[in-house]
Structure formats: C-alpha cells, structure tokens
Amino acid sequence: MAGPILQARGLSKTYRISEKQPGLAGTLRHLVRRRHRDVVAVDRISFAIEPGEIVGFLGPNGAGKTTTLKMLTGLIHPSGGALQVAGYEPWRRQAAFLRQITLVMGNRQQLIWDLPALDSLRVNAAVYGIAEPEARRRIGELAEMLELGAELQRPLRKLSLGQRMKAELLAALLHRPSVLFLDEPTLGLDVNAQARVRDFLADYNRRTGATVLLTSHYMGDITALCPRVLLIHQGQLFHDGSLADLTQRLAPCRQVRLELADLHPAEAFAGFGVIEAHQGHQVRLLVPRAQLTERVAVLLERFAVVDLEVSDPPIEELIGGLFRQRGQP
Amino acid sequence: MSWAWRVARALLGSQYALMLEYRAEIALWALSGVLPLIMLGVWSGSGAGAAAGLSPQQLSHYFLAAFVVRQFTVVWLIHVFEEDALQGRLSPFLLQPLAPLWRYLAAHLSEQATRVPFVLLMLGVVGLAAPGVLWWPSPGELVLGLLAILAAFLLRFLLQILVTTLCFWSERAAALDRLLLIPYLFLSGLVAPLDTFPPAVRRLALATPFPWMVDFPARLLAGEPVNVALGFGAIAAWCLLLWPIAHVLWRAGLRRYSAMGA
C-alpha cells in the first residue's frame, strides 16, 4: 500500500466540561443550573506517518497526548478534522480495523491477574480468530524475542513488573498488528527492563515493518527509538521532525565548556556569550548557534585552552523549560 | 474524657462529610432494604397473619417498623475492612493511638445519619401509596424503640467484628458473613413476624441473637406488647458473651497481621 498509513488532518477534540463548586451548596446550585465550559484538548493538528516509522509523542500531562492517542485508536470520537489509520476511520472501530492495531498502556493491564499469561493469550487468540497451532507458533516466536519462557506459565501476580510488561506486549502483538500504539510502555520499569523493552520494540519494528507510535516520559525511550518526534503542547502540534531539529529549535544556544591553562577574570569572556559558570580554570558559556564556529575560533586564539567541549543542553531540560515558560503546571 | 469527646466529634464530623459525598450510593443502599415492604405485601395478601391473630394494621405496623429497624442496623464493616487490609490501608491506622474499630464505628453511625432523609422519603412514598398506613408511636415507644435500634446495631456490629477478625486468617471471611446472613434473614423477624412461627421454631429463634436485632425493636416501635427489660437484657447478655471473644480474636489477628509483615 502506497502512501501514509496514518493521516490526520485538522484533528480536533473539544470537551464540554460541566463546572461544579465543591460542597453541598455547590452541588445543589449545580443541579439547578448547569454551567458548561468548552475545553479544547486537541486543536487542529495535522500529520502523516509512513508505514514502518517509529514516531515518538512528546508533551506534558494534559497536553492532549493521550487524547490524540485515543482518537488514533478509535476510543474517542474526534470533534473535528479527518483521520485515517490503516485505511479506516478509527472511531467506527470496525473489526477489520481493530485487527490491524494494538494498544498497550503501561499503567493498565489486560491480562488476567490470577491466571498464567498463557491462558489470557489463548483468549486473545480466540477473540482475534487465530488458529491454535498458528497462535502457538507466534507465542513461541514472540516469547523468544522477549526472552520469556516458563514465566508464561506462572500466574501473572507472581511475575515482576518487567516480566508482566513483556507478557502484556506479547498479548498485544499476538494478532500481528501493523500499527502499534504504546502509551508509556516503560512506566515504572527499572533501567534494565526499560532497555529490554526498547530493544524489543526496535527489533519488532525491523522484523515486521510495523508502524510504532509511542509516548513516554523517559527521554531515553524516545532518543533510543524514535528518529521522528511529534511534540504536542497545549493541544497544538509544536514540532514534527527529528529530535535534533527540536533541540535546535528549542535551544538557540550551545553550551561551550572551557578548561584554561591560566586564570582570567570573568570580564574577559563577556563578549562571547552568556557566562553560565566561571570558577578557577573552568568556564561555561552559552553561545548562539550562528556565531558558534567564529567565536570558538577566537577563543582558541586568545586563550591557552587545555580542553574544549561543545554540547547541547539535555533535551529534558529544554522541553521542561519550554513547558514552564508557557505556564504549564 | 475530654480527649475522647474531641476524638469522637472529629471522627463523626469527618466521616459524616465523607458519607455525604457518597449520598447517591447510600440512597441506593437504602433502596435495597425494601425486603420488609415486599414481605408486607405478601403477608397482607395471605390469610396467614389473621390465622396467627394479627390484624392487618398490626401486620403493616410491624413490617414498616422492621423496615426502619433494618435501615438503621445495617453493618458493612467486613467489606471495608477486607479492602483496607488487602490494600494496606490498615497499617497506618494501626500506628495511630486509636483502635481502628472506632473509626469504622464512626463511619457506620455517620452513614446512618446520611440515610435518614432517604428513609423518610421512602416512608413518605409508602404513605402516599397506602394512605393511613403510617402512624406516630407514643413518645415512650419512640425513645425506647430508638434505643433498641441502637442496641441492636451495636450487637450486630459486634457480631460482625467477630467474623471480620477471621479476615486475618482467611480470604473467605466475607463468604462466611454471607452464611451468617441466612439465619439473620429468616430468624430475625425480617420476613415473618415471630408470632407466626410454630412454637418450637420460635423458642429456637429466641435462643439465637437474631430476633433481638429486628423483632424486638420493631415490636417496640409498632406498639406491640413486649417485655422491654427482657429485650434489652438479652442484647446486653449477647454483647457480654461476644465481646471477650471478639477482643481475643482481634488481638490474635493483629499479632498475625504484624507477624506477616503488614
């Protein structure tokens, strides 16, 4: 199939929220006269995703990230715009569409708590109409990729969080969906388990060519997996492109760290940029990108430089800064 | 003493505010107590009441009183306790210088206070549907009746504490409580006045704690002849019997709970 597998044009969602004052009096007043307020959760966002892409969704809580994800999976009816996923309109939730997608939410489980994962997997195989032998083959294959073995035969409650997440992934992928929606798939996992889930997702994408959309609070997930990110902020698409581009946009300056042979007063560096730190032989400067090469050359010429490092501020800080600056909680 | 008063006021106040938040739920619970009203319908349609020497008015007074008694003696301790113990909410309670059971008792009393308007509403509906069926007990009957309801509630609460302590040992304590509900249902007078029981069954029933929980307060409110001293005495005797058992079990249960690393 040619063309994007997922296309959103002017996608919007407005909630109508009824307001109620706290307390008994507020409740009574609310009963008599309801007051409504329209809240725009997602405001005319447009993007297209090609088959096989891995795309990261960024944005603080309440930015419209989850709402968008729910619209893409068909759990929420958009209030405006056009949306096509795998050739379907998601909100109709036709069986053929649902067989093409999957949703994994890091904080919600679909497997049965008291039973081994294998039992839940059999249920899923039946529901998705996968024949028994085929289901067994796929379970074996995925279990190998996920490094799951005997764990599948133990009641779910006896597994560790990481093992449980892997079992959830197995259950979500049993029907070979072509589009994966992952909402915080590494939530609460330790660093090792996070890395394993990441590796698996990358591997799965390589092997099956499935499209992956994921949200995560861990920048590590995004930097490791997603060549392309969509940053949603206050319901609008703030950025669509690579993480590097985003950094460039958010951080017009780069950080230059110098170690000098001799001591110089702070005034000596005033013309080069904002002095972030100045202590003994160590100096940290923020230099506008456009003048970077030119100023570094002058610095090298004028001072006896022992060591020089040019870097971007950490992406978490940049995004965090963006949100704070726009008055987000 | 002043400490106890302060604690009681604070507990009741906060629990009442909490229960007000659950008012929709409590209204539904109140609605689920319609059994005596349904039974009133069946009994008034059959000749069995008359055969036992009960006039239609006596029957309706009895069942309406039983309805009110049932509304204000509902105990749900075991269900919240089970959840609290499972979800680990019990442990912080145990760290406070106040036995957690007082907290639950305050919650029950507040829930009853929240129920009052709903019960009045339901009685109003009954009064509209069958005019003349409601009556106003004499002040003496009313006071004694309310006291009897409170005593009956305390007895039921104590009995359920007994079963609740089994939560420390078994995951199925709530199922056991459901079993205990069966003799309560049939022997307490909730579905049939004790006067209609065959003498042997009646004697057997009176030897259990159950009739004192519904039949006794209901008869007081309905203005039936009743031995007041015997009734309160029986409730007190049952409480005195159950209290030490509950106390010992509760202590043992807490030891087990802390030994398991709560």
Added chain:
Amino acid sequence: MERPLIRDIRCYWRSLRCFWGTSLAAELEYPLNAAIEFVSVLGNLAGSLFVLQLLFAGGPSLGGWSWSGALVVLGLYTLLDGFTTCVLQPNLSRIVSHVQTGTLDYVLLKPIDSQFWLSARTVSPWGLPAIAAGLGLIGWALAQGGPEAAAGLRSPGAVLLPLALLLAALVILYSLWFVLAALSIWFVKVWNATEVLRYTLVAGRYPVSAYPPALRLLFTFVLPVAFLTTVPAEALLGRGSALWAIGSLLVAALCLAGSRLLWRFAQRSYTSASS
C-alpha cells in the same frame, strides 16, 4: 472460503469456550467456595420453604396458588438466582472496575462485540448448586402436585412453551442487570444498583398475584418480576395464557433491544467524554 457469518459464529463460540475455560480455572483456585455456596443454597432454600409454609398457614392458597404451584415459583426463583450467580454477577459487576481502571479501553479495542465480551467473559461455577436445587424443587413440586399439576408438560410441544418462557425470563433478567451495570459508564458508583436489583427481585419468590394490586402493577410493568417466575410457572402448570406468553416474549425482546441500544449510547458517551 467460509461465509463471514459462519466464521463469526465460530469465532464467538471459540471465544466463549476460551473465556469460560480460563475463568473456571481461576475460580477453582478457591475450593472452599464450593462448600460455602452449597451450605448457603441449602440454608436459603430451607428458609424460603419455612416462610412459604408460614404464609400457607392461613389457608390452602396464596393469591390463588396452591402449595405445589407456589413451590414451582420458588424453584424458578432459585434457578434464576443460580443463573445470576453463575453469569450475571461475575461479569456485570466487573464493568464498573473496567471503567474505574480504564481497562474498558482494551475491551472496546477487541475485534469482538463489546457487550458480548462484557456479558460472557467469565463464568462462576458457584451458582450451579442453586440451579440444581431450583430444578429439583420444580420437579418435586410438579410430581407432588399430581397429574394435573404437570399439565403443561403432557405433550412434547407443550414443553416448548415453558422453556420459551424460561428463556424469556433469563433474557429479561440479563437485560435488567446489564442496563444497571452499564449505567456505571456515567455514574461510576452506581454498581450498587445491581444489589438493589437483587434485593427487589426477591419479590419473585412468590406468585405475583399474592401481592396487593398496586404492587402487582409495579411488578408487571415497572420491574417485570411477574415475567421472571410467575409466567413460566403458570406455563409449567398448564395454566399459561396466550396473552401472558406473548407479553412475556415481547417484554424479553424489548428488554434485550433496550439493553443493546443503551450500550450503544453508553459507548458513544464514553468515547466522546473520557480523557
């Protein structure tokens, strides 16, 4: 290539077998439950029989029903109660937790009808003692009542009517439960409503004609208790009237359609409002 309808039925059938197999496996982890349920069914039955006997102390009939007729009603009630414990209670009380924890999302994203999933996902074996006791009581009452008591069962064709009415009763009961449980989409705390239902359906222990006229109307047109036990019992006793039979089937169809419609509406409201 199979036709899609047949493929669908196969898929649903296989899903159902899988659902029930896994849930039975989970339930059997608690064998003590079997003993408790058994004792509870026996106790409830004994109590109900005792009260019924008290009600018959005043005369040979209750609302025009003989002792054995009233036993058939009680048997049907016990049977329906067992069905509730087996299927309705374990499934439908779960809807609210799906809503609370957000796992309803997973259910809605399965390529299978969500009402089917929510209604048939689990089964509990603990209602079986009640179902057996109900069937036993009905059989005993019919045998005890003499040849004319079982008049409804004289010809094979006549067996169909009570069966159809029993099915209608099950459908009505299911729809009532489902509608109340589905309300939790809007009012999360409403699951108590199913408890209210369980306590008011107790009225079905007795023939509906035993109640005063006002309650009779209520139990026929508002809360259709009459169609749950009284109407099938009449058919079993050979006293079924065409009017009641048609009425019962009609009410069942209406209730089922109503539950379906409400679920559609509930889904739309859930998917357009949740965040």
